[in-house]
Amino acid sequence: MTTRTRPLFPVTAFLAAAFLYAPLGIQAQTSSTQSGTSAYGERWLHVRVISTNSRGETVRVNVPLELAEKVLPAIDHDRLHKGKVRIGGMDCDGVDVRTIFEAVRNSRDGEFVTVESKDQDVSVAKKDGQLLVHVHDKNKPKHSQVEVKVPMKVVEALLSGSKDELDIAAGLHALAGQGDVELVSVKDDENTIRVWLDSKNVTTD
Amino acid sequence: MVLLAKMALGFGATVVLAGAYTFREGLLRVDVDETRGRGQHVHVWLPAAAIPMAMHFVPRGQMLRAGEQSAKFMPLVHAVAKELQKYPEADLVEVHDGPQYVHIRTHNGNLLIDAEEPGQTVHVSCPLATIDDVSRELAALAPAS
Numbered sequence: 615m616t617t618r619t620r621p622l623f624p625v626t627a628f629l630a631a632a633f634l635y636a637p638l639g640i641q642a643q644t645s646s647t648q649s650g651t652s653a654y655g656e657r658w659l660h661v662r663v664i665s666t667n668s669r670g671e672t673v674r675v676n677v678p679l680e681l682a683e684k685v686l687p688a689i690d691h692d693r694l695h696k697g698k699v700r701i702g703g704m705d706c707d708g709v710d711v712r713t714i715f716e717a718v719r720n721s722r723d724g725e726f727v728t729v730e731s732k733d734q735d736v737s738v739a740k741k742d743g744q745l746l747v748h749v750h751d752k753n754k755p756k757h758s759q760v761e762v763k764v765p766m767k768v769v770e771a772l773l774s775g776s777k778d779e780l781d782i783a784a785g786l787h788a789l790a791g792q793g794d795v796e797l798v799s800v801k802d803d804e805n806t807i808r809v810w811l812d813s814k815n816v817t818t819d
Numbered sequence: 820m821v822l823l824a825k826m827a828l829g830f831g832a833t834v835v836l837a838g839a840y841t842f843r844e845g846l847l848r849v850d851v852d853e854t855r856g857r858g859q860h861v862h863v864w865l866p867a868a869a870i871p872m873a874m875h876f877v878p879r880g881q882m883l884r885a886g887e888q889s890a891k892f893m894p895l896v897h898a899v900a901k902e903l904q905k906y907p908e909a910d911l912v913e914v915h916d917g918p919q920y921v922h923i924r925t926h927n928g929n930l931l932i933d934a935e936e937p938g939q940t941v942h943v944s945c946p947l948a949t950i951d952d953v954s955r956e957l958a959a960l961a962p963a964s
Contacts, residue, residue, distance in 0.1 A: 668917075669916055669917040670915065670917065671914075671915060671916045671917070672913070672914070672915045673912075673914050673915075674910070674912070674914075675912050675913075676910055676911055676912075677911070678902075678905075678906055678909070680902070680905075681899070681902040681903065681905075681906070684898060684902050685895065685898045685899050685902060688894050688895045688897075688898040688899075689895055815906070815908070815909050815910070816910055
């Protein structure tokens with residue numbers, strides 16, 4: 615190194631180091647987060663819809679529960695306000711959803727509803743702290759099956775608000791405390807729908 | 820000669836530092852390519868750090884109007900952007916519907932939106948921190964309800 619270029623050395627070294635280490639930093643950040651399992655404690659709600667029709671629709675949604683829990687109160691639309699849904703006067707074919715939830719919460723494990731007909735079988739049960747709904751539609755060529763599994767703690771959290779509302783934010787918070795669970799599963803001749811909860815930030819089929 | 824070299828180095832270092840400062844938050848990138856009709860192509864690349872800065876040069880009246888018009892959904896955008904920064908690498912939504920495709924994800928702290936349909940593709944990339952800054956400023960301008 616000549617005496618003329620020596621003063622330039624620290625600056626050149628700094629710039630070289632900056633350019634050399636910048637991509638490494640990005641690479642390190644990328645590789646540490648590429649794995650499927652998210653940071654400890656993160657819970658992800660996954661929705662997957664796969665259609666085998668001519669368009670071959672697929673939908674994959676992955677939502678961190680914590681994000682949903684914090685964003686929900688920011689939505690103020692229609693019946694949804696501050697993370698709660700008003701169900702007062704909600705017409706579900708004449709069914710009082712809240713009363714049914716409360717009745718199930720206060721009852722012991724068992725099968726509450728069993729309907730068996732030529733067209734479909736329906737059963738609603740409570741087992742091991744979970745509310746289970748099963749619908750078997752016999753009309754379609756390939757019989758359709760609907761399974762819904764909701765932890766009772768989530769049901770209780772949903773009912774923790776006032777009488778005419780469901781506390782969705784509290785429900786999500788309660789859901790975060792549950793282990794890996796498949797909440798909804800629908801299978802028929804054209805569609806497969808799954809809603810489940812785990813700690814992975816990617817959808818693994 | 821030495822003086823010239825020093826001046827060149829000073830100028831070069833200033834350009835590098837200014838560039839590093841301007842691009843420290845990444846790029847807002849919008850690419851729209853149409854292959855049907857007249858086939859328009861729009862490519863916008865902006866340093867993300869310049870956007871909140873540029874907002875200070877927008878006339879106050881215009882900003883207040885923007886704040887008023889976006890008042891309904893800006894708190895939601897702000898909440899989403901703020902929370903999404905905790906998830907710098909995540910696949911959020913992916914939809915295939917025949918030839919149509921939409922993919923929303925985060926990568927390296929950027930929100931990436933890719934949408935494709937026959938004859939048109941749209942790619943948007945924006946740092947989440949920039950969305951957070953802009954939405955916070957717009958939410959602050961919204962009239963109190």
